[in-house]
Amino acid sequence: MVQVQAAAAKEATAIPLLTPYKMGQFDLSHRVVLAPLTRCRSYGNVPQPHAAVYYSQRATRGGLLIAEATDISPTAQGYPETPGIYTQQQIEAWKPIVDAVHRKGALFFLQIWHVGRVSFTDFQPNGQAPISSTDKQITPDDSGMVYSKPRRLRTDEIPQIVDDFRRAARNAIEAGFDGVEIHGAHGYLLEQFMKDSVNDRKDQYGGSLENRCRFAVEVIDAVVAEVGAHRVGIRLSPFVDFVDCFDSDPVALGSYMVQQLNRHPGFLYCHMVEPRMAIVEGRRKITHGLLPFRKQFKGTFIAAGGYDRKEGNKVVADGYADLIAYGRLFLANPDLPRRFELNAPLNKYDRSTCRPHRLRKALLG
Numbered sequence: 001m002v003q004v005q006a007a008a009a010k011e012a013t014a015i016p017l018l019t020p021y022k023m024g025q026f027d028l029s030h031r032v033v034l035a036p037l038t039r040c041r042s043y044g045n046v047p048q049p050h051a052a053v054y055y056s057q058r059a060t061r062g063g064l065l066i067a068e069a070t071d072i073s074p075t076a077q078g079y080p081e082t083p084g085i086y087t088q089q090q091i092e093a094w095k096p097i098v099d100a101v102h103r104k105g106a107l108f109f110l111q112i113w114h115v116g117r118v119s120f121t122d123f124q125p126n127g128q129a130p131i132s133s134t135d136k137q138i139t140p141d142d143s144g145m146v147y148s149k150p151r152r153l154r155t156d157e158i159p160q161i162v163d164d165f166r167r168a169a170r171n172a173i174e175a176g177f178d179g180v181e182i183h184g185a186h187g188y189l190l191e192q193f194m195k196d197s198v199n200d201r202k203d204q205y206g207g208s209l210e211n212r213c214r215f216a217v218e219v220i221d222a223v224v225a226e227v228g229a230h231r232v233g234i235r236l237s238p239f240v241d242f243v244d245c246f247d248s249d250p251v252a253l254g255s256y257m258v259q260q261l262n263r264h265p266g267f268l269y270c271h272m273v274e275p276r277m278a279i280v281e282g283r284r285k286i287t288h289g290l291l292p293f294r295k296q297f298k299g300t301f302i303a304a305g306g307y308d309r310k311e312g313n314k315v316v317a318d319g320y321a322d323l324i325a326y327g328r329l330f331l332a333n334p335d336l337p338r339r340f341e342l343n344a345p346l347n348k349y350d351r352s353t354c355r356p357h358r359l360r361k362a363l364l365g
Contacts, residue, residue, distance in 0.1 A: 016316035017309065017324065018341055020062070023300045024230050024268045026107055026178065028323070029062025031316050032337045035304055035325035036066045036111040036181065036235070042083035045071065047093040051083075052100035057334040061105030064323065066271075069113040069183050072168035073161075075131055077123040078115030078188075085112065085168045091175045098176035109233065110172040111181040112165060116189030117150035118243050124148075131161075133193040133215075134200050138243050147243070155203045158215060161189070166222040169232070179231035182223060184257070185273055186237055187245030190216045194257070195247040209249075209256055217260045229264040233302075239275035239289060250275075251292060258296045270297045271325060274305030286311055294320060309340050 021028045034055075042048055055065055071077050071084040084090045094110075101108040117132035124130055132150035140146045153161070169180045184190040192198045193215040199206050205214050224232050238247060238254035247253045254272070261267045275289040286306055294301045303321035312324040330336045332349040339346055 015309075015340065016313045018337065019316075021300075021322060023064070023323070024266060026064075027062060028064055028107070029060070030337050031323045032063065032312070032330075032340060033302060033323050033325040034058050034063075034065040034330050035327040036068055036183075037327055037331060038079055038082065039068050040079055040081045042081050045077065045082065045084040046090055047083045047097055049096065052097045055097060055108070056100040056104050058330060058336070059101045059104035059106035059108075060337050063106045063337060065101060065106055065108050066181055066325070067108065067110045067177070069111045070168070070172075072112050072114055073164040074125045075128075076114040076164070076189075078119035078130070079123075085110065085171045085175070086164070091171050094172075094175035094177075102176070107178045108176075109179045109181050110175070110177045111183050111235065112168045112172065113183035114161065114164070114189040116192045118147060118188055119150075121148045131157075132189065132198070133205065134198055136198065136200065136244075152201075155205065158205065158218075162215070162218045162222050165219045166226045169223045169227045173227050173231065179233065179268060180223065180227065181271060182219060182232065182234040184216055184219075185235045186240060187243040190219065191237070191245050194253060195245050197244060197246045197248075209252060213253070213256055213260065216257065220260065220264070224264050224267070229266040230268055232264075232267060233269035233271055233300075234261065235271040235273070235304075237273035240273055254290075254293050255296060258293050262296070262298050267299050269300040269302055269323075271302040271304065274303060288315070288320060291320060309343070312340075 017032055018030045021031055059065060068083065071082055071086065073086050098108055117130050117138060119130035121127045121129060129151040130148055131153050133153065135150055135152040137149040138147040165182065172180045193205060194212050196212065199212050204211055206212060220234065236254060236257055238250035258270060261270055272290050272293055275287045290303055300322045302323045302325050303315060304325035307324050307326060315321050316324065326336060328349040329346060332347040333339055
């Protein structure tokens with residue numbers, strides 16, 4: 001009786017981020033999610049045993065972890081040493097990593113992606129050009145990074161890429177993951193079709209908003225049909241401008257995509273990235289631009305983009321989001337939920353070790 005009362009008292013005083021939540025069929029003990037973080041440590045595109053340590057360090061009973069973006073096929077790679085989920089060897093390599101997370105009582109989802117034109121011929125089979133919605137090359141950035149000129153996918157090739165996503169989802173479940181997150185954000189292949197700054201096609205996959213989103217919708221439909229809507233989430237970033245990929249009407253784009261998710265009863269979650277931070281009264285401030293999509297979506301809504309403990313608590317308490325995804329803070333603080341509980345000081349993250357810096361160092365020397 002005393003233990004029950006103590007548990008009830010603890011729940012009553014818990015900060016919003018640490019309150020329980022029911023996500024579809026899954027029971028979460030708190031709202032702090034590990035965001036997918038590209039690690040570039042899967043040598044030969046095969047997940048390594050040390051990943052079990054990395055993920056289990058960040059696992060808590062009833063917590064949700066989203067694994068690093070994982071290639072759906074040999075053409076999907078755009079960064080050094082990213083893991084795949086398209087061979088039996090890769091599936092078997094993921095299994096002990098998933099088991100380590102499950103032993104800690106956490107839920108584990110795999111983010112599946114195709115980078116499209118954000119790649120180099122060196123990463124592509126037989127040195128071929130990366131594939132995309134377009135043959136337009138990404139503008140070289142100030143660091144001197146020059147991505148390879150892409151090849152426009154033929155209309156008859158698109159069903160094969162859709163099927164690659166489907167098979168990747170099936171393979172993830174075989175590896176033991178609780179579900180998959182489709183990567184539809186940050187200028188990668190799905191966004192190269194969705195956003196009008198890149199998509200210059202004249203076929204049924206270009207032009208209107210519906211046509212530009214057709215490829216992403218086909219991927220969603222195929223993955224849902226393969227593993228069930230209750231095991232599928234998606235990451236979207238309609239406001240983000242990355243690698244020349246932006247849209248003239250991000251609100252319309254985001255709203256349309258949410259409508260497509262709602263066609264699938266029980267679609268598990270929508271994971272959205274906030275617009276770029278604004279400077280308000282001299283400090284960086286989250287603009288909280290996702291409210292229209294949160295109101296539309298029928299499932300669990302995850303917000304990401306610069307959140308700290310205070311902002312996370314506020315938006316959960318306000319009903320703006322159900323869960324908050326943390327990246328850099330979780331990277332530097334493997335025990336982040338516990339530190340939030342104690343309001344303990346946080347380790348500072350080191351931007352020089354993040355993916356863009358490591359990528360440039362690896363590719364440019």
